[in-house]
Amino acid sequence: MTEPITLPPVGPASARPPAVERDALRDTVLAHLSRAGGVLLTGPAGIGRTAVVSQVVADISARGHRVLRCSPSPAERDSPFLALIDLLSGVGDDTLAALAAHERAVLETTLLRSAPARGADPTGPNGGRDALVLRIAVRKVLARLGAAGPLLLVVDDAQWLDRPTAEILKYVAHRADAGLWVLVTVRTGSTGNDGGLSSGHADGSPGVQELCPRPLRRIRVPPMTAHEIAELLERHDHPCWPRPLVARLHQASGGNPRTALELSSALDERARGGDQDVPDATEPLPVPDSLRRPILVRIDALPARARHTLVVAGAAVRPTVELLRRAGRHEAAADLDTCMRHGLLDVLPGPDHGIVSFLDPLTPMVLRAETPYERLVAAHRALADASDDPVERAHHLARLAAGPDPVVAARLTAAASAARRRGSPRTAARLGRLAAEYTPPGQAHADIARRLTAAEDAIEAADLDFARQLAHEVLGDARRPADRVRAWNVVIDSCGQAMAEIADVFPEAVRDAGGDPGLLAQLHYRMSWREWMVGGSAARAHGHAVRAAGLAARTGDRRTELMALTQQAALELFLGLPQAEATLAAALAAPHDAHAMTHHNGPLYLKHRFHLVRDELGEARAELRTLVYRLRQRGSADSLSQCLIGLAQVEIHRGRCRPALTIARQSLRITEESGLSQGPAWYAVSLAETAGGSLSRALTAAETARRHSEDDDDRLFLPRALHAEGRIRLFSGQYEQAAELLTRTAELETAQGQQDPAARRWHADLAEALAACGAPDEAEAVITLARHQAERLGRPGVLATLDRAAAAVSAAHGELAEAARGLEHAAARLRATGYPLEEARTHLTLGRVRRLLGDEATARAAFAGALRIFTKAGARSWVSMTRAERDRAQDGSACCPEQGSWAEHLTPTERSVVARVAQGATNREIAAGLVVSVKTVEAALTRAYRKLGAKSRVEIARMVMTPGS
Template sequence: MTEPTTLPPGVERNALHDTIRTHLSHGGGVLLTGPAGIGRTTVVSRLAAALRARGHQVMHCSPSPAEQDSPFLGLIDLLTDVADDTLAALAAHERAALEEALLRSESAGPVDRRDAVVLRIAVRKVLALLATTGPVLLVVDDAQWLDGPTAEILKYLARRADSGLSVLATLRTGHDPGASSDRSVLELCSQPVRRMCVPPLTAHEVGELLERHDHPAWPRPLLARLHQASGGNPRTALELSSALDERVRLEGTGLPDSAEPLPVPESLRRPLLDRIGALPASARQTLVVAGAAVRPTVELLRRAGRRHASADLDACVRGGIIRILPASDHGTIRFLDPLTPMVLQAETAYEHLLEAHRALAEASDDAVERAHHIARLAAGPDPVVAARLSAAASAARRRGAPRTAARLGRLAAEYTPAGQAYADIERRLTAAEDGIEAGDLGFARQLAHEVLGDADRPADRVRAWNVVIDSCGQAMAEIADVFPEAVRDAAGDPELLAQLHYRMSWREWMVGGSAPGAHGHAVRAAGLAARTGDRRTELMALTQQAALELFLGLPEAETTLARALAAPHDVHAMTHHNGPVYLKYRFHLVRDELDEARAELRTLVYRLRQRGSADSLSQCLIGLAQVEIQRGRCRPALTIARQSLRIVEEAGLSQGPAWYAVSLAETAGGSLSRALTAAETARRYSEDDDDRLFLPRALHAEGRVRLFSGQSGAAVELLRRVSELETAQGQRDPATRRWHADLAEALAAVGAPDEAEAVIALARRQAERLGRPGILATLDRAAAAVAVARGQLPQAAGELVQAAARLRAIGYPLEEARARAALGRVRRRLGDEAAARAAFSAALRIFTKAEARPWAAMTRAERDRAEDGSACLPEGGSCPEAGSWSDHLTSTERSVVARVAQGATNREIAAGLVLSVKTVEAALTRAYRKLGAKSRVDITRMVMTRPLV
């Protein structure tokens, strides 16, 4: 059997893992599909290990094509660990039939119909016996090769609702002659059955995969090409990377440029060639033309001279090479394997490729497509070809395809004759700027450095330096030496200096950590740009000035933003994430105008999806995810945050902000463990980039997760760092970064009420001065935590009632529910159990409506606790997840024990943790043994007398 590829824990695969585990825990069946090499075996291995740790008995088989005709080989693998003692419980004839099938006794010949019935009953009884000690999971990896007799037994079991089995089967999709059909494999799985696909890896996950297998650290643009060529398939990515590494090392060649095809190893090329070779000659020729096209369609191929295109393509569809999108007007063609066009190009004679490009150039009615083919036909520099490529780049830019525009612009520069140096530099700079918009930062930086080696005009040199600066993303610390050279090249030109001062403002804020210093550069940039008529730079600088004034709590911020939003407008500035329209949503947020903020962002996201940079789209999605969390829409927030992460991974952009958004969304509506991983990842990216502007936000996200997990000491340490960094930068508006209440609550939880009170007092003065009711309401809740720490419970209850009412009026449902849950804990400590249950019930209704899963589970357990005051949760408002009493427990056992201490029944625990009751019972039994406890009272006493670390 092929060794499973080790995969990094990506967001989508974690979500897939959780969904499958939940479904199997409830006794359902899952069919997991995907092409060869996608990682089905790895997902199954992780799931089997996780469920085994939760008390499942996992029985596994992995059939192969050579074993398909071997009767009962799958059954032998599944039951290989079943002891003879278990078989002894069967009737004599049942045991004899089963032992014969398992080759544990001498065979008397082929199994007849009566024996087959007895055998099925025997297997069912054995599995029922095993199920008395814990849930049973049958895993059939590569079920398409399962032998027929074993498959019939599993289908028999799947039809029995009382079998008590869960079945996890995997099916390799693709062109596998002789393999079982999807329908046949589905019948193996217990009901209800879900069919799920293993998602491809993202570009970031491909990079992690290659790193784990000691492959070279390829540049981001090359990594993006490996990801695209592999289609996110782990095995394909590894083999392509190995072939590329071998060529670079053995042949001594440099890295391939964007126009040069990647080397495809024989192991990947041969299956494709075999499949293509099985096609009729006419279909092969049509496939070559389709592979040469940028956007192949049936209609385009007909116009290119392939008169029988429909019939030829039908043969390609039957051969598992392409699919034709039915919803498209002209029959858009998609290659099932992204390597197919590359292999076709490498294996087709040069003259035949030229014929294909010539035919497509004549047939295409699209300027971009036609220019692509004309370039392939040109033998060398040609002013006409260069001009057509430049025009095509402009067309691609207008239609919102900056990556295509960048590639065509570079081709235009390459075909520009040597005597047109200024045209060559202009085209390279424009292509580099398109590369920035497309997120292809390495490509843009390379072109900019080429220009700096050739250009002598100040405007060209400063424009190239701007590309270098813009291409560094969050890592501005890496280009500190660029600014003096760029200022020197500007030669005192006020228009060029305006562009540089705008970028120096960002550097001062991100690297220097000084908002006042950054504000000075922004003001100077706006003034110089206005004087020289550079409206785009003026708008961007005014936006930066307004953002800094908002952060600094200056009253002129609104006026500055109004100047940036006033006509005349600039399309680039109005759709950029550092432009005034984007900043407008942040002004809505600080004024607690959530609906208005959402409307601004949704409009901007729509425009950016049509045309705009990947960076701007990602940043807008991050903002939209935060707004949805505040509005109490946790599921959409999770989806949006993950979209943002996929975009930056595929574009090769800095991922810190996107991981931050994922952490916030997971904290609100997903999993605290995944939220912590995401927050730690965001922090690492910010520290690696030395981005002091974003680092406080990443630290705040991590501090929140630790606070909500009961790790108040760790939360205080992180949130104090946030306070130090933000205060040093000059923050004077607490609504711009809302960490103050969380820090105060963490300080109260660790017994530092005086320090907490000081944090609240300072933030309250600032919020009152600026009119920030949302901040004042959360500070009321934090003040209640201080009162609890001082033992002033009636005062705390009053402040929480006030906080909940104010948060409800303003429209922050999750914050309101947190206040009501805290009120429930205070009421319980005051001995008013009825009022406590009412407060918990109110919080639970809000959390449930918002789909805030971790909060709903915790609050449900608190509401339903049977024993008065014996297991109050930490004042941070979360269930304990770690501590001295749980050092030797698994994560499942810790969760079960924590809820036992809250008074929950086994059935309630199962519902809250999405487990079966039997799994909860098994975990609790193991926990009793490990802790030396004899009863639930002992468990409760241990949790309460050994506080969390």
């Protein structure tokens, strides 16, 4: 009984994951414009303002609306009306012909379409009357163009707009009709302002804000994420740089796409010239002249003292005004003020008496390249003496050391520990690696220990390539079993969801462990994950987890014991084993381990899943919010991302769609920037978009999640991605595809051993899809098995959704009254268990069934109940669909005008079969045409006979061919 939602076709273009943040920006612009008014897009040169405008223009044009666009340049600013000529270049003479004669004459003259009349000059000293006529004429032309539908005016790079055109557009904006939309972009300076354009020019010409009708929405185009930069480079056919290098390009460019492209081109040019392909992490990136010159112009314009202060600030890790004073720059405040006026930096308020922030991340790089070595050494020495922070001091001492130095190595090790305590594992990893480099040759054990600790810090920071590099370095040097297994563990942990890629690691690691129970405990824990993710067997994974927990307990390794117990409890929950609660309680019992208690595979995270299967949504949310708060303070990017994924799912269950969408996008941004496996995050985005966003974006996200999971051979997340995609296909009326995807979900989950339907709630969706595509008996079998499991374990939320699925089966059999009773019961149970979106979805289906029964009053009541819940939840696409259903019921139009009332009583599959029967097709021909089995056709036809009261194919043909029947 699910009504289809129209989705745009998904073709090859969807193979590339969308840049969610840019899509959201485009949607924000479109949403504001659709309510009438103006949008002002701001951002520095190269940030992508024009790209966003092009997306908006393409979308508006695809809807059949008119777009007028101009893109002024610096050379055109002093040329009167040049932008207006550009803007109206596509307006035909037939439109101008509707103007009064004097209005048309002035406008055609201004647009250079006719020779000017004697004395006519709307910009001259006597042209006041002509100027007014011109404004009125332009307004009339735009009103005429907008009469047939919305008209979008685009002014790209409005800071170069000539004054006469700006005056006309200001006049139009202040008198704009509802159908006029205006989109303006302006380039902001390096300080983030627009050079005074917002409030107008000194010469009295209007500012860019005055070009937009009210209400005005000002939007800053954000920098690109690291993932978006990687996609940008790929689209422009740049080399496939390693992920750490892409991260450096992103950081150096500040997320500015144009800057990133130029830096990448400089790298490529250097590689083609014969230099090394990839610079070492300590080697600066080459900065091309096109980027270096503007910075040098600003630096060279500084007085000598201010430039010296700028050099010291560029050498600092975290420069502040007070630190620079202590480093001997006694006039730091005045010098920094000079640098601010030259657009080089900003001083932000902060607890350290002003934090210095470079406006262009390339400035410190250019400074280092242009400053004599002796002056840089002096700056590092002054900062080392002035800093009271161990991390900063160690950084400068390392810059001063000429070679291996045990004192410097020890200080770097201590600084790494300090960074780790602060929750900065990335800094700790870099300092740990430096400590190993400065360790004297005779201290091999300390060198290996420091590299391994740095590798483990890199895992926490999600710097996985760096972690693997360090681990393989250690494996090349280490001989002790403990060191080698520790390195193997880093290799395993760094693979993320793609454990299939390291199948050959485990035999070598076990061989290195020998018979050491402590080392074997760590490996059996990881083998448990491999069996579940790659082997697809929860039962075998459970055996490894039990063994790991036992070995760890024997050897006193509490961290491994807690992680293994958590894994054991998760598997017992999945397998529906009664001891799951007791195992989790053992994992939560003291003594605790700080790492395990904040890890996404630790007992605190798993605790929220136990709340979820018991329908304790408030408790699950509280657990995750506390954990997310702790992880934001200090914790790994991987754990934070996974906790945000869980929190987004909980918010969806609770009917809080907008927060869920925000949280899911945060998780995706973290995985993209950290280089983590992206399948789980795209899965969360898909769920959130399905609930509160766009179903077309939800489908793209689900397909992306599936591809990532398939590429990683991740059988743990693949069924979830398939479920997400299957639900969207179900909601869009693509029942055969939905059933196929959801059946695959069921096969994978069942093969893994799932026995608790609350752990992965796909059962009701599969049954509804099967019922909708003409397989009610198969749907009933799914419901029966899941109901037995849910009743055994006490899962009322699952039982409620199964009640709705059972009603869909009744409807498929033509038993509409029974279906209505079942839906009412399901809605009540869903309300009691606290699942508002599922309750609203049930009310929506109930309204459709009641309408089929001819009970319009109760149908409208059901639609109203669904609409109230969806609106409160912020479920945008569902609100639109429900309003359409409600309005249709209010109009009393229960029949489909194209197909007649007979179609209303049938499912889409049954309608297709009946239509082909009316054309004289045989059952076998129908099956071939619909790509289904003959049995499915026969079953659909039998149900159609019963619903329509027909006794023969002739009667069916008469019903179809008779209008209004």
